[in-house]
Amino acid sequence: MQHRFQSIYDRLLDHYGPQSWWPADTPFEMMIGSILVQNTNWRNVNKALLQLRPHLEPVLIDKMPIDKLAQIIRSSGFFNIKAKRIKAFIDWFKDYDYDIGQLKKKDKNQLRYELLKINGIGRETADVMLLYAFHKPIFVVDAYARRIFYRIGFDMPTTYDGFRMVVEKALPSDLQLYNEYHALLVQHAKEHCKSSPICKGCPLNTICEQRLN
Ligand code: SF4
Structure with missing residues (x-):
């Protein structure tokens, strides 16, 4: 599973570039x-x-x-x-x-x-x-992450912490990686994997099962 989460991250980063979140001054x-x-x-x-x-x-x-x-x-x-x-x-x-x-x-x-x-x-x-704010490496589970991983073909746990731990077990405990991963998933959900997805040109197209129901 590790290489799949990493591969998604790499493709999103390559496509959208660093997001440098969170959008705040302090x-x-x-x-x-x-x-x-x-x-x-x-x-x-x-x-x-x-x-x-x-x-x-x-x-x-x-x-x-x-x-x-x-x-x-x-x-x-x-x-x-x-x-x-x-x-x-x-x-x-x-x-x-x-x-x-x-x-x-x-x-x-x-x-x-x-x-x-x-x-x-x-x-x-x-x-x-x-x-x-506190710079702790942690994977944020939100509706976008649930939607994208489901569509790709992952059967993730339904509980918040179950979902989070599957991802965290598969990835290194790297602050920068988690910082960018959440921001990239948000960006991806806004640009391609919307409620009605735009699969053409999607950076995950070749690894996605496109489960849309
Ligand atoms: S191929 Fe379609 S369903 Fe799969 S991640 Fe991309 S936009 Fe979403």
Whole structure:
């Protein structure tokens, strides 16, 4: 299986080039963006981040009344729920003096366990934070990865962590590889492997079973 995951990665990288994710100026912006993007698209997140940018410091968001925060991030959708989630995240981050460096030193599994205990931080959100803010090598399982691997012909586990571990067992624990892999799968799902796929010209065409049902 190893060579197949690696081969997919190599073909995507060759076709799309390095994606250099996550699209954020700071790790803090990355983490807030990962909460805002839940159940919406990046265009709406960008609008919310534009409004939030003058306040994009942990201390400022901590002091901000939750109703005000909800209004500022309104364009991301589910804004009341997301404001609560951001506040819960800030409460946890505050316990570490908002120090990313301190958190980066923590063991990956322990850090993941703590993130998953925060209200509203699920596995996908925790894992993108681990990967793009805390620089821990981890494979992010999202709807795009599920769709692409299924269509190629892989029978992946249905559970989040089962899926993740199959990929992680097959690949080296390489931060740069996981950083690019997730971004490349997103790019591929947008350009070729859309809900109605464009298989002509797809870089995975020759290794894909094209299971479309
Ligand atoms: S060949 Fe078609 S189904 Fe297979 S990965 Fe490419 S776009 Fe998706």
